Amino acid sequence: MKLNADQITRLTEIRHALHAAPELSGAEHETAEFIRSHLVSLGPDDVVTGLGGTGVAAVYDSGRPGRSVLLRCELDGLPIEEISDLAYRSTISGCGHQCGHDGHMTMLLGVAMMLQENPPNSGRVILLFQPAEETGKGARAVINDERFKSLQPDYAIALHNLPGFDLHTVLLKPGAVNCASRGIRIALTGRTAHASQPETGLSPALATARIIERLDGLSNCERLDAGFSLVTVVHCRLGEQAFGVAPADAEIWATLRTVTDDAMGTLVSSAETVAQETARHHGLALNISYDDVFSACDNDPALIVQLRESAKRLGLTIRDLDDPFRFSEDFGEFGSAGASAMFFVGAGLGQPALHNPDYDFPDDIIQTGTSMFYETTCRLLGENGR
Template structure:
């Protein structure tokens, strides 16, 4: 094992420090600063900062020419109040590292420790700490950054911890592993009125009441069915918070999911048609917007083969598990750049679920993930 007990103490302390100071998508300035400060000890040949926002990339070069491997983690936390009771719990009200991005980034730093002591024989290793994963904006911004050309990979890898799997067990397969998704915002506009004379206004109440079950009814099947799609109403509001006003506008937020990108356009069209029909029937204005756009994540056979060899060499138990999963992942955008693959590292069968207030990343996984990534590096670059 390339990590000493002292290394693990330092890494866990670092992870706990990140955990105390969560920053949500687009706000990861201090998180990035902490990562850069840790990287300074490791003396990579190059460090890029402010990449696609607050992204950081560290480059470890071999002595001989060769391929570039990219290992990616995420910097952002979630706008959820933490309720773990941990001594290192979030100190920021309403925000918490409740998806494990603090652990994923610490895992990359553990890999960096090994590379600082024994660089690859050839090629390059890029450790990418990506911003804004949770809202689907970060990967696109990083790739669009002109400096990304300096670190364009030949292969890209990532991991995500996964509650429900035994601790350290790995789920991995070729093909789609995360669904495409996007947030659809429907804003309905009518005319307010005095609450005693509602007939003099145009209320979106009936349209919203009709649309919520109609949108949900667009769902069908389940992964791995190719025709899987899911519409989940996540938020709705109607009028002002007042008893004296009949509402004149309102919104519905719905998350749309499909197994693959190619099926998303049809689902969006059906949802839009429902909204337009409901608005037209009640003389409402309608504005449609999309946010949090995620492409589906697809594991390339070549990249999966490298991970399988590494897992076997490390004695890690692995299978396809319940993949593909319904959740989305911003890592899917990297498949347009290079063959890529993500594996899912079990955080315990009874571990609290991702995005839950009582979730916390298991520190034991830092060494497990780093060993797998290091094995991939040695197998390919020496």
């Protein structure tokens, strides 16, 4: 089953409206209401709002025993100023949909259109519009929401569009598919002094330089396997902008990245040791904190088989991935709730990369992603003859 021309036209209009009005992670209030208002007209048996903050879930329940299939997309945009001359470019200063979440939401609304016409004969389908993916907080917040217990799925599936690959190509990989990552914030505190007498204070300058050097030495990027580790220093601040004052404070931000959660634990321990030893050597107070914490994302092999069969039935080109991606996805959290898998759809060879200021989701793949979601859902519910 595929969307008809009128449905594609309507979904394209919806995608453009979403693109023009992005909201940042955790603040997707208007986006969530926009989605809710469209969902209620598409025949779900229940719509749950405020999940994990601003999340929305539409439930299509057959009322008969069977499996529960959750399809997930993301509500949030990015803190990026869009650079484009599109008629539907972002109207929100400093915020844009440069990751294509507007397209992902549109695809799930397309699935809702299909389910309205052909509701499940057994089990149920849950369409989850998740908040705060970009910060790594959303999936965890949804799963920890008490109301999610009643939505507990047997299977969870998500997709991401992927520039740099031919349009409509379905990219698959069992096992490790997205890296674990987290941001570490290292704060050092000493004592200010007059710049003419720095010896009377306690400056964190040399310690800052040493920590950056040692953090860089923790990277091992030769292969994207279980031993892979990458530390990227993303921000550094030292003292105040005053030529007469030797600094007392410094802050170093770095992103830690590994293929597995176990390796992340080891890398975190190593990074903390670097900070602790250096701070102690220089007599500085130390505070370490974390943000943007993403678990590794591992695809269930059996679900990848189902996705492969769906792509074959739809006549789509399939590409098998040899290595996981370095980027992270908080969809990995759903692996704790049931079997989960994320697949990817090529967004075009000439397309700007994700998070580029001129990126725009290609409307041509709305049909592709929607059909993959729907076909795989039917297969998992035992209705692949539909």
